[in-house]
Amino acid sequence: MPIQYYIAFAATLFCIGVVGVLTRRNAIIVFMCIELMLNAVNLLLVAFSKMHHAAALAGGGKNVTTGVEGQLFVFFIMVVAAAEVSVGLAIIVMMYRNVHSVDVNFLNRLKN
Amino acid sequence: MTEQQLMALLPFMVLAAASIVIILLIAFRQGHTVIQVTGFLLMCLVIFAMWYVRGVLPQTIAPLLIVDGFGALFTGLIVFCVLVVGLFSYIYFEEREENPREYYILIFLSTLGAAILTISRHFMSFFIGLELLSISLYALIAYLRTRNNAIEAGIKYLVLAALTSAFLLFGMALIYMETGSMDFAVIAQRLNAAGKSSALFLTGFGVMMVAVGFKLALVPFHLWAADVYQGAPSPVASFIATVSKVGVFAVFLRFCQELHLQNNSAVMMLISAVAILSMISGNILALRQQNLKRLLAYSSIAHFGYLLVAFLPGNNTGVEAAVFYLTAYAITILAAFGIIILLSPGEKDADSLSMYRGLFWDKPFMAIVLTVALLSLAGIPLTAGFIGKFYVLTAGVEQRAWLPVIVLVITSVIGLYYYLRIISTIFADSPVTIQKERSLNQFFYTASYAALVVLTLLLFGIGVMPAVIIQGIKQFLVIDR
Numbered sequence: 166m167p168i169q170y171y172i173a174f175a176a177t178l179f180c181i182g183v184v185g186v187l188t189r190r191n192a193i194i195v196f197m198c199i200e201l202m203l204n205a206v207n208l209l210l211v212a213f214s215k216m217h218h219a220a221a222l223a224g225g226g227k228n229v230t231t232g233v234e235g236q237l238f239v240f241f242i243m244v245v246a247a248a249e250v251s252v253g254l255a256i257i258v259m260m261y262r263n264v265h266s267v268d269v270n271f272l273n274r275l276k277n
Numbered sequence: 278m279t280e281q282q283l284m285a286l287l288p289f290m291v292l293a294a295a296s297i298v299i300i301l302l303i304a305f306r307q308g309h310t311v312i313q314v315t316g317f318l319l320m321c322l323v324i325f326a327m328w329y330v331r332g333v334l335p336q337t338i339a340p341l342l343i344v345d346g347f348g349a350l351f352t353g354l355i356v357f358c359v360l361v362v363g364l365f366s367y368i369y370f371e372e373r374e375e376n377p378r379e380y381y382i383l384i385f386l387s388t389l390g391a392a393i394l395t396i397s398r399h400f401m402s403f404f405i406g407l408e409l410l411s412i413s414l415y416a417l418i419a420y421l422r423t424r425n426n427a428i429e430a431g432i433k434y435l436v437l438a439a440l441t442s443a444f445l446l447f448g449m450a451l452i453y454m455e456t457g458s459m460d461f462a463v464i465a466q467r468l469n470a471a472g473k474s475s476a477l478f479l480t481g482f483g484v485m486m487v488a489v490g491f492k493l494a495l496v497p498f499h500l501w502a503a504d505v506y507q508g509a510p511s512p513v514a515s516f517i518a519t520v521s522k523v524g525v526f527a528v529f530l531r532f533c534q535e536l537h538l539q540n541n542s543a544v545m546m547l548i549s550a551v552a553i554l555s556m557i558s559g560n561i562l563a564l565r566q567q568n569l570k571r572l573l574a575y576s577s578i579a580h581f582g583y584l585l586v587a588f589l590p591g592n593n594t595g596v597e598a599a600v601f602y603l604t605a606y607a608i609t610i611l612a613a614f615g616i617i618i619l620l621s622p623g624e625k626d627a628d629s630l631s632m633y634r635g636l637f638w639d640k641p642f643m644a645i646v647l648t649v650a651l652l653s654l655a656g657i658p659l660t661a662g663f664i665g666k667f668y669v670l671t672a673g674v675e676q677r678a679w680l681p682v683i684v685l686v687i688t689s690v691i692g693l694y695y696y697l698r699i700i701s702t703i704f705a706d707s708p709v710t711i712q713k714e715r716s717l718n719q720f721f722y723t724a725s726y727a728a729l730v731v732l733t734l735l736l737f738g739i740g741v742m743p744a745v746i747i748q749g750i751k752q753f754l755v756i757d758r
Contacts, residue, residue, distance in 0.1 A: 168454075179447060186440055195436055202443035209450040217457045234459055238401055242446060245408045249439055252415050256431050259422045269436075272429045275504040 171212035178205035192257050192267040196250060203246045210235045210242075278338065285336035285344040288326040288352065292392055295319040296385040303378050310718075313367045316381050320360045327353060340460050341402040346753040347596075348396035351527040354604060355395065358519040359388045361611045364728050365618045366512040367721050372621075373421065380420055384516065387413035391524030398535070400449045400459035403528055407445070407492070410521055411438045417516070418509040430508025437491060437501050445488035451481030461535040468536065479543055486547065492525040495585070496554040499578045503562075506574035511626050514570060515614035518577055519607045526581075530588065530599060539590065549589055549681050555582030556681075556688040563695050570628040572695065573613060576654055579692060580606055586685050587669040590676035593754070598665075598672040600750050605653065605661035605739060612650040612732040616643050619725060636703045644703050646729050653736050655696040656689055661739035668743075 178201060185198030214235025221231035257267055264271050298319060302312050327349055335345035363384065370377030390409030397403045415438070419431025453459055455477045456467040468478065487498060494502040506514045538544045559579030566572040584606075587598035620627040620636075620643065627633075637644035653662035666689065673682040739746050 179443075182443070183440075186436065192432065192436075196439075199436070199439045199443060202440070203446065206443060206446040206450055209447070210453065213450060213454045216454070220457075231457065234401070235453060238404075238449075238459065241401060241405060245404070245412075248412055249408070249415075252412055253435050253439070256415060256419050256428065256435060259419060260428050260432060263423070263425050263428055269432065272432060275426055275429055275508050 168212060168216050171209065175205045175209040175212070178202075178208070190268050190270050192260070192269050195269065196253055196257075200246060200250070203242060207239045207242055210239050281333045282336050282338050284330050284333050286338065286342070287330050288323050288349075289389070289392055289396070291319065291323045291326050292356075292385065292389045295323070296382045296389070299378075299382045299385065303382075309367070309371060309377060312378055312381055313363065316363055316385070317360065319385075320356055320363065323356050324353065327356075337398075341399045342393075342396045343398045344396050346755065347531065348527070350600060350750065350753040351395035351523060352392045354607060355388060355391050355520050355523055358516070358523070358607050358611060359384065361615070361728055361732070362512050362516050362519070364721075364724055365515070365615050368725055369510065369512050369618050369621065371721075380417070383413045383417050383420075387411075387417065387516075388520060391520050394524040395527040395531075397528055398461045398531065400453070403532075404442075404446065404449070406528070407488075407525070408442065410524060411442065411492075414438075414513075414517065414521065417513045418505060420513065421510055424508075426508040427510065430505045433501055433508075434505050441488040441491040441498070444484050448481045448483070448485030448488070451477055451484065455481065461532055465536045482538075482544060483547065486551070489525060489529050490551060493522055493529075493581045494574070494578050495551050495581055496558050496578065499555070499559070502574040502578060503571040506570045507568060507628065511570070511614055511618045511621060511628075514573075515611055515618075518573070518610045518614070522577075522581065523603055523607060526584070526599070526603065530596065533588070534596070539592070545589060548585055549678060552582045552585035552589070552681050553684045555579065555585070556684050557582075560688045560691045560695075564691070566695065567630045568628050569617060569630055569633070569699070570626065572630075572699070573610065576692065576695075577610070579688060580654070582688075583666065583669055583685055586673045586678065586681045589678050589681060590672050592676075594675060595672045596754060597747065597750055598668040600754075601668050601743070601747060602665040604746065604750075605665035605736075608732055608735050608739075609650050609653040609660075609662055612646055612729060612736065613654070615725065615729050615732065616647045616650070619643065619729075630699065630702055632709060633699065633702050634709045635705050635707055638706065639709075642726070643729075646733050648700050648703060649733050649736055651696045651700055653740070655693050659737065659740045661736045661743075664740055664743040 182198045182202035182205065185201065186195050189195055189198065214232040217232035217235070218229070221229040261267055295316065299312060299316060302315060331349070334349060335343065337343045363381070366377065366380065370380065387410045390406050390413065393402060393406030393409065397406055415431055415435045418434050419427050421427045449459070452464065455475060456464045458464055458467065490498040505517065509517065533539070556579050559575050559582060563572050563575035563579070566575060584599055584602050587595050587602055589595065617627055620632070649660065653660035656662045656666040670682060670685065673685065
């Protein structure tokens, strides 16, 4: 499958995520949309990693490790995303205790 | 990994160990005072370790890190800021009777993140450092969890930071596709080999700029700054203004230097547009501000616009100017936030401008320190801010970046108006007395006052004799090459 398909698919997922973050008002759904964006990037990285690896193999190398860092990076992103969500959910729970809602529209008290 | 590489990483290991030591102290039920003093000593140990290993620099720890003079300089600045912030935090949290012990773990973790940013030379360490910094910051901003303002600021920062870090990753993925590597040096090599830069690389860089612009609060990604500065506890706000921005700026500077982006006209156009917009809108938004913390947020937007003007040349003068400006700015902003922290009464922060009315007649010492800090932010001669701005202008003029330089001069004049407005409020008659509910151990007040005196003297010292600092910066930067 040509690389363009992967790029188009990942870009679409990423855009859905961005639109979700910008339009949805529920903090939990906003979080899900951010996860969607991160996973779009993961997909992209794995596809590029495979692409570079295939190119190196076609270039005549054996046992080449080209492209392995793309997949390595994906593991780091997954770990960080999990950490981010756990801290984020804790803050959302605090918000629920204070205002009894997870609607981000309630967050408008900070102004001049 | 050789012994020398381990040696070079020693300061960072001490920094990582600091948060573990604090966790152990909490496990053994030590009080706030013990934790505070231990944290202070550990940060001193980091600076000592940095001085101790200076002989083995520069060391490249392939492929992720490089410990060189540039990294050591920025790490030193970061640790210095943390020392001061930590000192001020004691009084702030003790007066609020919150349990502040986990606060120090988070502070040291995010300092570690910023320090890793300064020595990273690979997308992976860039990302890990950035996330270590920001995940700790989410918790720090929402630390006073019964206050609605803190939670609101925390969620705003959290959503936007997570959103922009996804953009950062998307940009990295595009650059990875183009060059097949995540190592800054290898990326530079491949781009040079390809001749001119491709559209894909430019797109990737532009998408990465979203995240960098967010962290540095540059226009058009600045909307969070005022809310977060206002809602976060004052020590955390000063931490964001100094440590987080210094770390991100360091890695951005290293990335652009390594890739020789100053030769890329499209990238330079993008950065100068961001710089001009930041200078203009930061200063204009600050004009009618009645809240001191929000005002400092807007002024920081403008200041990072000025800093980007120094960044534009991309040569050694530019780097020196940027480092000098950051140092002066960090000292100034720490002094200003120190006053806000010390004046804050128990329940809320002293952020409304009306609370500063006639401060001079009530607490002359604090009024003078705040005045000096504001004069330095405005760039009045004899203060560090003036030399910093002068240096930035020189770097800009050398490179013939006329438009940003002209905007810098004009917006500085606009900036003068709102800094002077605060100063005139401080010296107005009919003072408002801020009552403190309870007073603490005298020792920590003395220590904080001493820190303020040192910061003020540094501001004057750098302003009167900049050559000493500039020589020091040059010596450190030479270790690079």
